[in-house]
Amino acid sequence: MDVKEIAEKLVPLLGGKGNIASAQHCATRLRLVIRDESKIDQKGLDEIEDVKGAFSNSGQFQIIFGTGLVNKIHAAFVKELGDDEAAAPADHQEEMKKKMNPFARFARMLSNIFVPIIPAIVASGLLMGLLGMMKAFHWVSEDSALFVLLDMFSGAAFIILPILIGFSAAKEFGSNPYLGAVIGGILTHPMLLNPWTLADAKPEYMDLFGLSIPLIGYQGTVVPILLAIYVMSKIEKGLRKIVPNSVDLLVTPFLTVIITGFVSLVFIGPFGRYIGDLISISLQSLYDVAGVFAGILFGGLYSTIVLTGLQHSFHAIEAGLLANPKIGVNFLLPIWACANVAQGGAGLAVYFKTKNAKTKKIAIPAAISSFLGITEPIIFGVNLRLRKPFIAAAIGGAAGGGYVVLMHVVANAYGLTGIPMMAIAAPLGMSNLIHYIIGMIISVGVAFGVTWFMKLKED
Structure with a gap:
């Protein structure tokens, strides 16, 4: 199917032009605000070959197409609607907020505030890591101009x-x-x-x-x-x-x-x-007292929180942990990362077990996406639809979460999970990085194994 044909098919399946309030897209998904979601033909959407999943979340109806395709479909879709205002970002945000409950609106608000700041925080975290290596290995004197300048650069974002x-x-x-x-x-x-x-x-x-x-x-x-x-x-x-x-x-x-x-x-x-x-000290106390059990609980429940969209509010909490001079590290992010890669592990098992050609086609790229920190395609496109793999991923996330808490794995920034998080785990020491990698392997392995021994019902 070409993108024009897909766009033509989407409109009636979504309840017609009048039922579509606005349309945006991200890296993998077409994000729509639908006036009446009861008019959506879910079965018809699933039958479109290029649709890798469709679900309602955080005030939006999202259709997964994948990187490189979704932007082309969005352009054709807006053209098919014949309404340029439907593609306006500001209008889309307002329409989306109308469909969200107060908790979801609060989480989205915090996400909109903190996500644009992520590059600055990550850059500072990497600079701190470089500075730490220069100090540990005595590459340059701490009195040198290079060291002093890098020290200024690394702390600027937090100051x-x-x-x-x-x-x-x-x-x-x-x-x-x-x-x-x-x-x-x-x-x-x-x-x-x-x-x-x-x-x-x-x-x-x-x-x-x-x-x-x-x-x-x-x-x-x-x-x-x-x-x-x-x-x-x-x-x-x-x-x-x-x-x-x-x-x-x-x-x-x-x-x-x-x-x-x-x-x-x-x-x-x-x-x-x-x-x-x-807030910061309470979390630190819970982390110190509950220890492994906190990691098991948070790692097991995180993917369920993703379904509600409330995970966006965690950016503010994580920024607060980093900003507190008495804490200065993010001990929550490694737990979230384990929960995310566990979804990919369960999705890989589905790939080897399923006999459905479309599910098999979706599973590999969606699993890879989750290893890079983007979990919605594997959650909504594969695991949640089959139910049991989602539960297996929760078990894997709990196992990995417990391990990284046991080994005191931390990060010096927020926003990156999965494999990219290695960049902000490594600056805090080789041991920290190794235990983070082990935590991911445990999460993926447990999720894969539990899914493998489950009987999937694909109807």
């Missing part, structure tokens, strides 16, 4: 993290992103003590109308800037309703920054730091 989050969060909250960056700059101003590099230093205090304000910065924090930007967005939107258009450009930014700045330093900052530390 200005509130500025990055401020910009991204303001865009998500419908506010001016540059004002968001300014608020992030206020919370990380050089006049404020930097707890990221001076953890044991004590801040000075100043008196403001009888209020004692600690001169301590929020470099590397997450919760304070999120709360501050949320408040800022409300202030800015409220001001735009009452400030005359003729002076809006001057008055609204001025009042937004000065009001948000005072509120953030006096109230939001200290409260947000307390909440952020409470």
